[in-house]
Amino acid sequence: xxxxxEPFGLAPDEAAAGYxxxxxxxxxxxLVISTARDDEACAEPARHRAVVRAVxxxxxxxxxxxxxxxxxxxxxxxxxxxxxxxxxDGLARSFSMASVPxxxxxxxxxxxxxxxxxxxxxxxxxxxxxxxxxELPLGTFSIARRLPAIADGCHRYGTGADQGDPRIADGxxxxxxxxxxxxxxxxxxxxxxxxxxxxxxxxxxxxYVPVLSRAGDGWQGRRGYVHDxxxxxxxxxxxxxxxxxxxxx
Numbered sequence: 001x002x003x004x005x006e007p008f009g010l011a012p013d014e015a016a017a018g019y020x021x022x023x024x025x026x027x028x029x030x031l032v033i034s035t036a037r038d039d040e041a042c043a044e045p046a047r048h049r050a051v052v053r054a055v056x057x058x059x060x061x062x063x064x065x066x067x068x069x070x071x072x073x074x075x076x077x078x079x080x081x082x083x084x085x086x087x088x089d090g091l092a093r094s095f096s097m098a099s100v101p102x103x104x105x106x107x108x109x110x111x112x113x114x115x116x117x118x119x120x121x122x123x124x125x126x127x128x129x130x131x132x133x134x135e136l137p138l139g140t141f142s143i144a145r146r147l148p149a150i151a152d153g154c155h156r157y158g159t160g161a162d163q164g165d166p167r168i169a170d171g172x173x174x175x176x177x178x179x180x181x182x183x184x185x186x187x188x189x190x191x192x193x194x195x196x197x198x199x200x201x202x203x204x205x206x207x208y209v210p211v212l213s214r215a216g217d218g219w220q221g222r223r224g225y226v227h228d229x230x231x232x233x234x235x236x237x238x239x240x241x242x243x244x245x246x247x248x249x
């Protein structure tokens with residue numbers, strides 16, 4: 001395989017050991033690819049005109065964006081998929097849905113990227129009634145055996161938490177035991193901190209472990225890096241499925 005540009009996030013020793021970033025690598029030979037099972041078939045992506053219903057802050061750098069798709073009917077997507085949103089100036093960005101499928105409505109949790117043309121420019125100016133174009137659903141997702149989810153900061157322009165929220169809320173008793181390790185810098189970054197523990201009321205076995213890397217003296221929880229905390233608690237990961245999302249820094 002080869003890359004158009006040397007990929008960010010792949011250390012030389014990892015590449016030497018045979019690891020690769022499949023989202024950026026280009027194959028140089030034949031591949032054998034397993035397709036999704038019949039019961040995991042995803043709806044075909046479709047374009048819709050949406051209307052902004054609300055934009056409100058969840059924290060200092062995370063916005064909750066509520067969209068209505070009046071002509072879409074009941075949305076058909078698998079929790080964990082994402083949409084592409086276009087709102088002026090020819091810019092489009094991808095965001096994971098942060099709500100379960102329902103009649104003509106979808107929520108997004110969007111982290112501000114300082115200086116970003118979209119998240120720091122266009123999104124803060126959106127107001128109720130503004131039209132936007134969306135395409136969904138995009139991407140695929142599946143759940144396996146044990147499911148420790150590790151969320152660290154943000155994923156693309158969404159947040160680590162929005163990767164777990166809709167999948168957990170939709171799965172309920174169907175899910176295997178879930179451990180959500182959420183790594184942030186300071187307590188105020190944990191914008192769903194009060195709500196996440198209630199997810200355990202709908203799950204067979206759920207634990208939430210917030211981990212802060214720059215916590216002050218008042219923080220009573222785990223400190224350090226989220227992956228170190230998960231490894232210390234879980235040990236042998238051979239029987240676990242790990243779902244990782246995080247920022248580039």
